[in-house]
Structure formats: C-alpha cells, structure tokens
Amino acid sequence: MNRIQQLFQNKKSNILNIYFTAGHPNLNDTEIIIRELSGAGTDLIEIGMPYSDPLADGLTIQQSSSIALKNGMHLDLLFEQIAAARQHTEIPLIMMGYFNQVLQYGVDKFMEQCKTSGIDGLILPDLPLYEYEKDFKNIFEKNNIAISFLITPLTEEHRIKKVDELTRGFIYMVSSNSTTGGGSEINQKQKEYFERIHEMNLKNPRLIGFGISDHASFNNACQYAQGAIIGSAFIRALDKGKDDIKPTIREFVSQIKNDPIVINQVQ
Amino acid sequence: MYKVDDRGYYGKFGGAYIPELLHPCVEELRRNYEKIISQKDFQKEFEQLLADYVGRPTPLYFAKRFSDHYQANIYFKREDLCHTGAHKVNNTIGQILLAQRLGKKRIIAETGAGQHGVATATVCALMGVDCIVYMGEKDIERQAPNVKRMKMLGAEVRPALSGSKTLKDATNEAIRDWINNPDNTHYIIGSVVGPHPYPEMVAKFQSVISKEIKKQLLEKTGNENPDIIVACVGGGSNAAGAFYHYLNEENTRLVAVEAAGLGIHSGETAATSVIGSEGIIHGSRTLLMQTSDGQIVEPYSISAGLDYPGIGPLHAHLISSGRAEAISVTDEEALRAAYFLSRKEGIIPALESAHAFAAMEQMDYEKGDTVVLNLSGRGDKDLATYSKYFEKFNEK
Numbered sequence: 001m002n003r004i005q006q007l008f009q010n011k012k013s014n015i016l017n018i019y020f021t022a023g024h025p026n027l028n029d030t031e032i033i034i035r036e037l038s039g040a041g042t043d044l045i046e047i048g049m050p051y052s053d054p055l056a057d058g059l060t061i062q063q064s065s066s067i068a069l070k071n072g073m074h075l076d077l078l079f080e081q082i083a084a085a086r087q088h089t090e091i092p093l094i095m096m097g098y099f100n101q102v103l104q105y106g107v108d109k110f111m112e113q114c115k116t117s118g119i120d121g122l123i124l125p126d127l128p129l130y131e132y133e134k135d136f137k138n139i140f141e142k143n144n145i146a147i148s149f150l151i152t153p154l155t156e157e158h159r160i161k162k163v164d165e166l167t168r169g170f171i172y173m174v175s176s177n178s179t180t181g182g183g184s185e186i187n188q189k190q191k192e193y194f195e196r197i198h199e200m201n202l203k204n205p206r207l208i209g210f211g212i213s214d215h216a217s218f219n220n221a222c223q224y225a226q227g228a229i230i231g232s233a234f235i236r237a238l239d240k241g242k243d244d245i246k247p248t249i250r251e252f253v254s255q256i257k258n259d260p261i262v263i264n265q266v267q
Numbered sequence: 268m269y270k271v272d273d274r275g276y277y278g279k280f281g282g283a284y285i286p287e288l289l290h291p292c293v294e295e296l297r298r299n300y301e302k303i304i305s306q307k308d309f310q311k312e313f314e315q316l317l318a319d320y321v322g323r324p325t326p327l328y329f330a331k332r333f334s335d336h337y338q339a340n341i342y343f344k345r346e347d348l349c350h351t352g353a354h355k356v357n358n359t360i361g362q363i364l365l366a367q368r369l370g371k372k373r374i375i376a377e378t379g380a381g382q383h384g385v386a387t388a389t390v391c392a393l394m395g396v397d398c399i400v401y402m403g404e405k406d407i408e409r410q411a412p413n414v415k416r417m418k419m420l421g422a423e424v425r426p427a428l429s430g431s432k433t434l435k436d437a438t439n440e441a442i443r444d445w446i447n448n449p450d451n452t453h454y455i456i457g458s459v460v461g462p463h464p465y466p467e468m469v470a471k472f473q474s475v476i477s478k479e480i481k482k483q484l485l486e487k488t489g490n491e492n493p494d495i496i497v498a499c500v501g502g503g504s505n506a507a508g509a510f511y512h513y514l515n516e517e518n519t520r521l522v523a524v525e526a527a528g529l530g531i532h533s534g535e536t537a538a539t540s541v542i543g544s545e546g547i548i549h550g551s552r553t554l555l556m557q558t559s560d561g562q563i564v565e566p567y568s569i570s571a572g573l574d575y576p577g578i579g580p581l582h583a584h585l586i587s588s589g590r591a592e593a594i595s596v597t598d599e600e601a602l603r604a605a606y607f608l609s610r611k612e613g614i615i616p617a618l619e620s621a622h623a624f625a626a627m628e629q630m631d632y633e634k635g636d637t638v639v640l641n642l643s644g645r646g647d648k649d650l651a652t653y654s655k656y657f658e659k660f661n662e663k
C-alpha cells in the first residue's frame with residue numbers, strides 16, 4: 001500500500017489536496033512549499049510539472065508554468081527537490097503534468113525517479129485510458145505508483161466504470177466542464193452530478209477539483225466527496241504573497257480549513 | 268496499409284491523447300463524422316459547393332517552360348485558384364457542413380498565416396454562423412491583411428496571448444475554448460493534426476485534390492499515376508490531399524517538403540521530421556520539435572503556414588516507414604523558387620507552396636519523369652515579404 005491509499009484508509013472526509021506549479025514563484029521554492037503545506041495540515045500535495053503547452057489549464061496555471069520554465073525548472077532538478085523535501089515529510093506526493101513530459105523523459109526512467117524521490121502517484125490528464133491499460137499499467141504497478149484519472153459532468157457511465165477500474169488512489173472529479181480555474185458556486189446541476197456519482201458506489205474515493213477556491217467552496221465540495229483539490233487559488237495566493245511565502249502558505253491553508261489555531265500561530 | 272485504424276493510429280502515430288475534459292467533444296465527432304460524410308445529401312452538397320463556390324475542379328496545368336528548364340514533365344495542381352486563394356477551403360467547406368448536421372451554431376478555429384482563418388470565416392459567413400478565430404498575437408502583427416479579411420467576413424479574431432503567441436498557442440486556445448463550450452461549438456481544425464478523428468477527417472476532405480489529379484492526368488497522359496508528387500508540409504493537409512489516392516500506388520514517389528527556415532541546424536527551423544522526435548502535440552502522437560524534457564520548441568520559418576512544431580501523424584508514418592521522402596528547403600531557397608516561378612510561368616505562389624517548388628533543385632529524378640507539384644496557394648498575402656527580399660534573391 002502506498003501513502004495515498006493509506007491516507008484514504010485513515011481519513012474519510014474533508015481531505016485537502018493542494019496543487020502548486022513547481023518552479024513558481026521561484027525556482028527553488030519546491031521544498032519550502034511542500035514542507036509548509038504539510039506542516040499546515042494539508043493532506044495531499046500535487047506538484048505540477050510546468051509545461052510549455054498546458055492544454056487543460058486556465059490562465060493562472062498557464063502563467064505559473066511559463067514563469068517556472070523561465071526560472072529554469074526541469075525534471076531532473078524537480079526530482080532532486082522532491083527527494084530533499086521527502087526527508088522531512090510523509091505526506092502523499094503526486095506529480096501532475098502532461099504525458100509528453102513522461103514520454104520524453106522515458107517512462108521507465110520517470111517511474112524509477114518517482115519511486116526513489118518519494119512520489120506516490122501521478123495525474124496525467126492526457127494519458128488515455130486505453131493506452132494506459134495496454135502499455136503502461138504494468139510499469140506503474142511495478143513501481144507502486146498510483147494513478148488518478150479524471151471524470152467530468154459529461155463522462156459517460158461506462159467510462160466512469162473504466163476510470164474506477166484503472167484508478168489507484170482516488171478519482172479526480174472535475175466539478176464542471178471547463179479548464180482549471182473556472183467555475184464557482186456549486187449549482188443544482190453540479191449537485192445532481194455529484195450525487196449521481198456518489199450513488200454509483202465506486203471502489204475509489206473521489207476528490208473534487210476545478211473552481212474550489214476558499215473555505216466555503218471547499219466545505220461545500222466535501223459534502224459530496226471525500227475531499228477537494230485547490231490549485232489556481234493557491235497559485236494566486238503565492239503570487240500575491242511571494243515575498244514571504246511561508247506565512248502566505250500557512251494562512252492560506254488555515255483559511256481553507258477554517259482552523260483558528262493555525263491562524264493564531266501565524267499572527 | 269496507410270489507412271487509419273479504429274483507434275486513430277497510422278502505424279504507431281496518431282491516437283487521441285486528450286484530457287477527459289475534451290473527450291465528449293472529440294467523441295461526439297468521432298462517433299458521427301463517418302456516418303454523416305458518407306450520406307448522399309452531404310456528398311451532394313459538398314460537391315456542389317466545391318464546384319460552384321470554390322471553383323473546382325482546379326486545373327492540372329502542364330508547365331512547359333518549367334518542364335523545359337528541369338527536363339521533366341511538370342504539372343502544377345492549381346489549388347491557388349480555389350476561392351480564398353488556397354486549398355484550406357476544401358476542408359472548411361466539409362467541416363461547416365458537418366457542423367451544421369451536428370447542430371453546432373458556433374465555430375472556432377486556429378490560424379497561423381491567416382489562410383485557414385480566412386477560409387473558416389468565409390464558410391461561416393456563407394452559412395450564417397458565429398465564427399471565432401484564435402491567432403497568436405505575433406501572427407496578428409505579421410499577417411495583418413488576413414486579419415482584416417477575417418473581420419470583414421464577420422469573424423471575431425481573438426489574440427492568443429499564452430506561450431510563444433504563435434500557431435501552436437492559438438491551437439491551444441481553441442482547444443481550451445472547446446473544453447469550455449462543449450455543447451454548441453464545433454472546432455474546425457486547419458490541418459491533418461490534432462486528436463483522432465481530425466487527421467483522417469481533414470485528409471478525406473482534402474483528398475479531392477488527388478482524386479482530381481488522377482482523373483486529369485489520365486486524360487492528359489493516358490496514365491493516372493505520375494512518377495513523383497511534391498507538396499509542402501506545415502501540418503500536412505495539402506500534402507495529405509495530394510497524396511491520398513496515391514498512398515497505395517507504390518510506383519508514385521511522394522515527396523513532403525518541410526521548411527528548413529535558416530537551416531536545419533540553425534536553431535531557427537521548422538524541419539520537424541529531421542530534428543523532431545516522437546511525442547505528443549495537440550492530442551496526437553507524432554513527430555514534433557521538443558526538448559529532452561518534452562517541452563515543445565517554437566519553430567521558425569519565413570512562411571507562417573509552415574511554422575508549426577509538429578507534422579500530422581499520417582506524415583510521421585509515411586516518412587518513418589519510407590513511403591514518403593522528406594526534403595527541407597530554407598527561406599532563401601523558397602524565395603528564389605517563388606521569384607523563378609513568377610518569371611517562368613507567370614504565377615506568384617504562396618510562400619508555403621514555394622517550398623514545394625524549390626524541392627525541384629535538390630530532388631532526385633530521372634529525365635522525363637512526370638512530376639506533379641501541388642501549388643497549394645497564391646502569393647498575394649506574401650507580397651510584403653516578396654518585395655522585401657526581391658533585390659537580394661531575384662535572379663534576372
């Protein structure tokens with residue numbers, strides 16, 4: 001069992017997963033961000049591998065990716081940074097990026113690097129289910145790397161079942177049909193979608209992502225799934241508070257969790 | 268042997284490497300397009316518009332002075348005579364008819380040089396539907412006349428501000444738009460690129476080019492198969508159209524001409540099949556220009572229509588299997604070819620097409636070979652570039 005599966009076994013609700021783009025705001029912030037997020041009570045961390053052509057991402061993540069690449073972020077460095085952070089925390093770590101990055105690096109080498117640096121899972125939104133099952137599932141399993149596939153309000157039932165069959169860890173439940181950073185209040189249609197999925201009794205837990213930005217939207221999402229994922233809102237907070245990111249991170253997490261004790265520590 | 272398989276692969280190239288968010292859009296198209304385009308009424312309307320609106324069949328012209336010069340029997344396939352000035356409109360006519368039958372009221376497209384944008388804006392005006400064209404901010408500056416055309420045709424031109432602000436980023440923006448508007452929108456992609464079923468679908472719409480070549484060459488020479496067909500490759504749609512009905516005619520050589528820019532190893536090039544490697548771009552597994560970390564590299568060519576860091580999966584397959592030969596032509600060689608063609612035959616070609624003509628200088632052929640050069644577009648849009656370099660490269 002890896003750290004992701006362990007987390008979901010121990011914790012059944014209000015799971016907070018935070019995404020950041022590695023190399024943003026500064027090239028060497030990765031370790032600090034991971035340690036602070038983990039110290040502030042985040043349950044899971046998604047490390048974005050900045051990409052030149054992030055198709056599924058909205059403006060905020062696009063811009064953070066461009067900055068990260070300009071800063072000089074690349075995969076060998078990122079794996080070193082992750083390995084360094086891993087010395088200090090047992091929080092589940094996931095890498096998120098585009099499949100071409102893994103393909104070019106070499107799938108075998110990438111998996112090995114994940115394993116040695118302490119990565120527990122991957123999210124590769126453009127890796128198709130069929131190709132994963134045919135060509136890559138074995139390598140993921142051999143290295144004990146979990147994989148999360150995405151579902152959206154428009155994903156058909158037979159596909160959701162396939163996603164559930166192939167996912168190890170959690171299903172990434174996209175709240176609305178949009179690129180990242182879109183969406184806001186949970187509306188009636190989304191509620192129906194969340195409930196429809198809930199009633200399918202999938203074997204994997206679910207985290208809701210896209211458009212979760214604050215305590216209210218986090219709480220709301222947690223009513224329909226085991227937890228939620230925050231990306232763009234955290235990146236915007238880092239942008240704003242980049243001069244001193246440690247308190248920025250603590251404050252952000254405690255605001256999401258509405259956790260007064262941590263807020264007091266910061267003040 | 269060169270047909271796409273059920274999953275959208277040509278050999279090992281192709282497929283649909285797309286985020287789940289895009290899946291419903293692409294899947295709706297995949298499920299319906301073959302059925303729709305094989306319907307009688309679709310074919311009738313498509314052929315009618317190609318004839319009466321586009322002006323097809325385009326001539327297959329025997330170029331006597333050119334033939335004498337190169338000591339071969341050289342024919343030009345005159346796609347430059349299509350309405351809007353390039354082959355791009357063959358595809359946009361097909362896709363707008365498809366979009367109508369899918370009930371889509373809003374059209375999006377990407378464009379680099381603006382030719383596909385103009386061809387899309389044109390068919391949207393023809394059918395009375397909304398048209399939004401994404402164009403890199405840099406290209407908007409470089410291709411001002413086509414931006415004006417699109418606007419006059421009623422389209423909205425939206426600048427792509429992300430990444431390198433050129434064609435690949437305009438394509439990203441169009442895909443993001445589609446993700447956010449899955450219900451009412453159809454994305455008219457401009458070349459044989461993107462996720463399955465786009466490469467095959469666009470190739471089918473463009474295949475009218477080789478269908479006509481076969482018929483016309485038979486009438487003119489008694490043999491429908493030339494020795495060589497030459498076409499330039501940006502994404503590869505005019506080449507796919509010119510090659511399509513010859514893919515299994517192994518005695519006809521297929522020559523794909525890429526833009527070498529300032530030279531293959533200059534760092535300023537778009538010669539994807541030479542310096543590219545296997546990877547994924549815009550949802551397709553194919554050859555592309557990228558770093559060892561899989562970051563997509565910005566290409567360079569004087570011709571905005573060839574300035575794309577990938578090639579369609581069909582061409583990746585044809586080239587790597589040896590069925591097609593790849594030739595790369597520099598900016599300077601293309602310019603010289605354009606001036607030469609203008610003087611010799613009275614035809615000013617698009618800069619893209621000029622690359623195909625320049626290939627005559629380096630291609631192996633036997634004296635007396637029958638060669639078809641695909642003249643994909645006319646040069647009006649490139650006049651500013653042509654006059655800039657005229658003194659330097661025009662030989663009197």
Ligand SMILES: Cc1ncc(COP(=O)(O)O)c(C=O)c1O
Pocket residue numbers: 353354355379380381382383457458459499500501502503504505506571572573617619620643644645
């Ligand atoms: C005249 C002309 N030829 C060729 C191309 C290249 O595209 P493709 O390789 O899809 O034919 C373009 C693209 O804008 C063009 O305008």
